[in-house]
Amino acid sequence: MSSLRTLVFFATPAHDCSYLPDREATTMFVDPRANIDKKLYSQLTSLGFRRSGSHYYRPHCEACNACIPVRLNVNSFRPDRSQRRVMKKNSDLECVLVPAAFSERYYQLYANYVELRHKDGDMYPPSREQFTSFLVEGATDSLFLEIHEHGELVALAAVDALEDGLSAIYTVFDPALEHRSLGTFAVLWQIQEARRRKLPYLYLGYWIKQCQKMNYKTRFKPIEALQDGQWRVLEAP
Template identity: 70%
Template sequence: MSSLKTLIFFATPEHPCSYLTDRQATTMFVDPRAQVDRNLYTQLTELGFRRSGSHYYRPHCRGCNACIPVRIPVERFQPDRSQRRVRRDNRDLTLIQTPVRFDEEIYDLYERYVVERHHDGDMYPPSREQFTSFLIEGSIDGFFLEMRREGRLIAVAVVDVLDTGLSAIYTFFEPGEEKRSLGTFAILWQVQEAHRRGLPHLYLGYWIRQCRKMNYKTRFRPLEQLMNGHWTELVTSDGMLHNSPA
């Protein structure tokens, strides 16, 4: 089994940034031949890496540190009024944890979601192969959280289990159910589930201050960010965000 000391890393050539149109990006990948178990995956996550299928990566851009890893300390999290309303609005849902696997019903929902909401993104056009390589391959201790209303599947959250928390990999939902705020609901559930399991954190991936699509992450408070190798708290002051020791 591989360890941090034996891992080999590769960097991609510069390519257009997916989030900031005026930037060039470079991505650092763990050697895909490495054998990554849950413990090593946890260590990589603590260092700011994310998993996409069988690949573990983090931004490694020259002169740019816009992509900031963030996590919720679940013991101190307190939902605000809007988040409490989202919980109430979704009390009619049946929530089921199921194994990570290919399923036509789940894929059909994913396909509708990508076509409707991300037709201009990297995941378009969706395919069964892309779904499998993105959300199924490489899963170590993961699960799908299926959200159903009267038996009908309306959302799926893909979750990984680490030694120090849960990692929110991806959530997709029925395009006609936007009013339910199912992405927010999925995070709220994962916070509760991490607390139930005695795990201290929920990892949310990267936050980019200049990217509107990521603003929702700062609505979960307190929120911690990885800066200069240390996790520090993201603090709101007069509507601005700055760093404070966690």
């Protein structure tokens, strides 16, 4: 079994940044041959790594530190008025956690979401192979949160269970239901699930101050950021 002391890391060549224009990025990956169990995955996450399929990575840019890992202390979180409205308007939805696996209905929801909302992103155009490699392969205690409206799947959130919390991997939803704020609802549900499991944290990936698409993360307060090797409450941006 691999450990932090035995892991080997690789860095990619510089490539165009997916989030900030006119910048180059370098990504550090854990050796894909490493045997990553739940304990090691949890340790990597606390050090700012994320999982994408079978790959564990974090930004490793020489001239930029814009990508900041963030997490929420679920026991300190108190929803604001807007978040309480989201919970109320979605109180009719049914939510269930299931093991992460491929399903055609999952893929159709994912493909529709990517087609309509992320044509400018790395996931376009969507494919079944891409869905599987991104959200199913390499799963370590990984779950899908199914969100149903009157029995119909309207949102799907990929969630990993860690030793000290949950990791919110990715959420897709029916773009026709944008008024429901299903992305925010999925995060709020995962906060409640972490509390139910008596886990202190919900890891929300990276936050970039200059990236408007990531602004929603700082609306969950008090959000913590990993800076200079320490997790601290992020000051109001």
